[in-house]
Amino acid sequence: MVNEEQVQNQEKDVKQKILEAAKKLFAGKGFEGTSVREICDEAGVALALVSYHFGGKDKLLYALFEPLNEHFAKLSFNLAEPINALEAFIRGFVAYRYDNEELIHILQQEMMMQSPRLKMLSNAYYPSWVHLRAILEAGKSQGVFQFESIVYAVHFVMGVVIFSRQNPFLEPVFGDLPPAEDNAAQAAEHIIRLVLNGLHSS
Amino acid sequence: MVNEEQVQNQEKDVKQKILEAAKKLFAGKGFEGTSVREICDEAGVALALVSYHFGGKDKLLYALFEPLNEHFAKLSFNLAEPINALEAFIRGFVAYRYDNEELIHILQQEMMMQSPRLKMLSNAYYPSWVHLRAILEAGKSQGVFQFESIVYAVHFVMGVVIFSRQNPFLEPVFGDLPPAEDNAAQAAEHIIRLVLNGLHSS
């Protein structure tokens, strides 16, 4: 007798295999550059199963981002201590980025393309920038951060943390260097120093 | 009698119309998200003319980037004065970005997507990052810049200048602010200050 749990596990395995294949391929070639056929081949399942389990290619993408949405919804920072808050923000972002490399990359692609799917993904990035703005404004009003324009300041920090990981297209620029170790904690400390200096709060 | 110049002008107009339509649409929806049909509709010409004049959709993209390649090939900086060089680099990049918003945006999309066309576009971005690295290393060896890792330092400056223009996906974050003026010179000065502070060279 096949019990219900086994059936659910099987289903979960197939859905999971599709999700993982999609994550890998979307990150490598973009949402539009990846076909459902490729995803199913990579996952080793039949073409029809994306529509069956997720309801289509778009909804597969949204399913991929559900855990990320939950993560960002839980964030909070203590605005009474803006320097600590900013450090925590950067450490958290960089660590999450290193742990979820592919998802963050897909998100950035979708932002860059101003994709029609972006509205459905807004929970995955919107809260971060709202928090960042609040931290920077709190720091300015308390005199620990110095900048003239909140808009430029947010862009400044955002640009730095978004490029907090080595980008493949810069590889030729550093081809002569020995491959450096590359871990989240180290990257975060470098970035924190550069950003805090930038905001004049060292 | 139709002289040769008239014929050439007509041809140039059609090619120009296609180039402008393609630039607009690629920037708005990405290379893969834009169809040749849309480009020709926008340009008001027949579908076949993209293949006829440019040899295909890919080559149309490459044609779009020729002037940009020429611009970046001409850059040079005086490494004897790293602070001036870095300021000139940032001013030049930001100004060019404001003047060529769409092309730079398309380039960033292609970089993000790691598109198969990126190799053909490398002349459009590779020289910038090589220059930046040289400026930063010169400044470090002369003691005017302070950073631990050249890789992180290049990423730092690159991230900041790439996000040197207001990104549409941040609009909801600043929806409450009055629309700020947004010009290249002002943006460059803000960024220069943040970056030089970050590198401890104020």
Next chain:
DNA sequence: GTCTATATCGGGATAGAC
């Protein structure tokens, strides 16, 4: 739930008239 086979659409490129 999973598969194969297929329907349907939209893509880029091109043939051939003008």
Next chain:
DNA sequence: GTCTATCCCGATATAGAC
């Protein structure tokens, strides 16, 4: 040089067998 009509391919989604 420019146009229309068409070819051919590859995409997503689905029908229907198992």
